[in-house]
Amino acid sequence: QVQLQESGPGLVKPSQTLSLTCTVSGGSISSAGYYWSWIRQHPGRGPEWIGYIYYNGDTYFNPSLQSRATISVATSKTQFSLKLASVTAADTAVYYCARVDINSAPTGFDLWGQGTLVTVSS
Amino acid sequence: EVVLTQSPATLSLSPGERATLSCRASRSVSTFLAWYQQKPGQAPRLLIYEASSRATGIPARFSGSGSGTDFTLTISSLEPEDFAVYYCQQRSNWGLTFGGGTRVEI
Numbered sequence: 001q002v003q004l005q006e007s008g009p010g011l012v013k014p015s016q017t018l019s020l021t022c023t024v025s026g027g028s029i030s031s032a033g034y035y036w037s038w039i040r041q042h043p044g045r046g047p048e049w050i051g052y053i054y055y056n057g058d059t060y061f062n063p064s065l066q067s068r069a070t071i072s073v074a075t076s077k078t079q080f081s082l083k084l085a086s087v088t089a090a091d092t093a094v095y096y097c098a099r100v101d102i103n104s105a106p107t108g109f110d111l112w113g114q115g116t117l118v119t120v121s122s
Numbered sequence: 123e124v125v126l127t128q129s130p131a132t133l134s135l136s137p138g139e140r141a142t143l144s145c146r147a148s149r150s151v152s153t154f155l156a157w158y159q160q161k162p163g164q165a166p167r168l169l170i171y172e173a174s175s176r177a178t179g180i181p182a183r184f185s186g187s188g189s190g191t192d193f194t195l196t197i198s199s200l201e202p203e204d205f206a207v208y209y210c211q212q213r214s215n216w217g218l219t220f221g222g223g224t225r226v227e228i
Contacts, residue, residue, distance in 0.1 A: 046209050046220040047166060063123070063217060096165055105171040107213050108156030110178070112165035 002027035004113035018084040022097030030077045035100040038082045040093040126221035141197040145210035150190045157195045158209045
């Protein structure tokens with residue numbers, strides 16, 4: 001059974017780069033038909049899609065975050081990462097990694113990590 | 123960007139009652155719409171995809187309908203574990219966005 005787990009610093013200073021990793025256990029990122037995504041959620045608000053990477057390496061981003069966000073896959077093919085540059089307090093949120101399986105549920109995110117809280121503060 | 127507006131913001135019901143949640147898109151998204159349930163401290167859980175298809179393991183009391191700009195999530199008879207926040211989400215040529223949520227409370 002495939003599981004996702006986020007990891008990374010819980011505290012980042014303003015203007016620095018937020019870096020998170022999602023470990024995929026029980027499966028491979030390079031398997032065809034999956035989008036691997038980052039989503040965040042500010043307290044009391046709906047989730048916000050950051051972007052995703054397709055199994056072939058193509059990336060897609062929320063236009064509002066595109067200039068600051070990078071998503072990449074580790075050479076191990078069992079981890080993918082998010083980097084968000086020049087963070088401010090507005091980037092404080094719970095960050096989730098999630099998956100789209102285009103063969104079974106093409107519109108929705110069918111698998112999520114538990115989420116990790118990232119606070120931007122000096 | 124497609125804006126999703128969910129209504130009502132809060133729905134106060136009792137176990138056994140029927141819940142009807144609405145999601146309206148600012149432009150047509152065809153049937154590229156999903157619904158999620160989220161409980162405190164947990165990640166969202168996919169309920170419905172492609173507007174009306176139930177995700178794996180989701181009980182039959184959950185159903186989705188609609189196309190274009192107007193969508194509905196119906197819970198036919200509320201169970202105690204259904205009290206939570208529900209979000210809609212769309213995927214289209216104009217990106218991917220979530221709605222602001224509807225809280226279903228007792």
